[in-house]
Amino acid sequence: MTYRKIKEWIVCGxxxxxxxxxxxxxxxxxxxxxxxxxxxxxxxxxxxCAGGFPVVTEPTFSQSFIETCDCCHSVSECVASVAxxxxxxxxxxxxxxxxxxxxxFKVRVWETPSMAIDLTPWVPEIDAFRTMNEQSK
Numbered sequence: 001m002t003y004r005k006i007k008e009w010i011v012c013g014x015x016x017x018x019x020x021x022x023x024x025x026x027x028x029x030x031x032x033x034x035x036x037x038x039x040x041x042x043x044x045x046x047x048x049c050a051g052g053f054p055v056v057t058e059p060t061f062s063q064s065f066i067e068t069c070d071c072c073h074s075v076s077e078c079v080a081s082v083a084x085x086x087x088x089x090x091x092x093x094x095x096x097x098x099x100x101x102x103x104x105f106k107v108r109v110w111e112t113p114s115m116a117i118d119l120t121p122w123v124p125e126i127d128a129f130r131t132m133n134e135q136s137k
Contacts, residue, residue, distance in 0.1 A: 002087075006052050009070035009082040016080045018043055019054045019071070039072050046071045052086035093132045098122050107131045 011019065018024045024043065027036040047054065058081035067078040098104035105128040107119040120131050 003085045005083045006086045007050070007084045008057070009050075009054070009084060010067055010078045011071045011080050011082050012069040012074065012076040013079045014039070014076075015043055015069055015071035016056070016059075016082070019047070019082060020056060039074065043072050046073070050084045052084040054082045055085050057081045057083045093135060095125075095128050095132060107135070109135065 014024065014026045014030075017026050024036075024040050027039055031039065060079055065078060066075065068075050069078060071082075092110040094108050094110075095105050096108055098106075101122070103124060104122040105125050106122050107128050108116050109119055110116045119135060120128060123131075
């Protein structure tokens with residue numbers, strides 16, 4: 001199993017601290033209690049919906065700039081780059097022989113270790129190999 005970057009986020013200092021240390025107390029220093037709670041909920045939701053897990057790729061930019069933070073969605077001074085990483089499963093193809101008819105086969109691909117999808121109905125062997133070769137490209 002490998003991981004790949006599915007998106008790149010530009011984040012503010014508060015979100016960077018939350019992503020690196022799971023610490024959102026900096027929100028209380030700059031915002032009211034109500035605004036802090038609102039931003040905290042947005043940060044948690046953004047990370048939950050990211051489709052992967054965050055990895056800090058560039059902890060601090062040489063120059064910060066004003067931008068919309070991809071985590072809390074506020075316009076603020078963005079200070080770091082964060083990659084959202086996701087698991088990638090290597091697809092495993094196999095050709096399955098028909099239990100009764102020795103001339104029929106089908107191609108099955110394992111998308112995850114626990115889930116297989118049949119790519120073809122029962123077809124002659126040459127068609128099964130052709131399908132497998134086309135899918136693996």
